[in-house]
Amino acid sequence: MNFNYDFKQKGNFIGLVTARSDDGAKVYVSRFPFAVGETASKDMIIYSFLTVCGLVAFGLWYRSSLGKKKPGAA
Numbered sequence: 603m604n605f606n607y608d609f610k611q612k613g614n615f616i617g618l619v620t621a622r623s624d625d626g627a628k629v630y631v632s633r634f635p636f637a638v639g640e641t642a643s644k645d646m647i648i649y650s651f652l653t654v655c656g657l658v659a660f661g662l663w664y665r666s667s668l669g670k671k672k673p674g675a676a
Contacts, residue, residue: 612639
């Protein structure tokens with residue numbers, strides 16, 4: 603099933619879809635958040651910052667682990 607809806611204003615919304623099994627014994631409900639008319643720039647900044655922090659942490663860990671190796675150890 604497909605349908606179109608023209609959102610008049612941008613913002614954050616919650617989608618709610620309810621479906622019933624063919625015999626009517628079960629009801630399935632799906633609830634999901636979505637945004638209309640907003641860019642993901644804020645999310646990209648956050649993800650980029652967390653990625654950089656993770657890479658720096660990994661680099662510091664890796665650098666310190668190299669210094670802990672004993673001489674002559676393979």
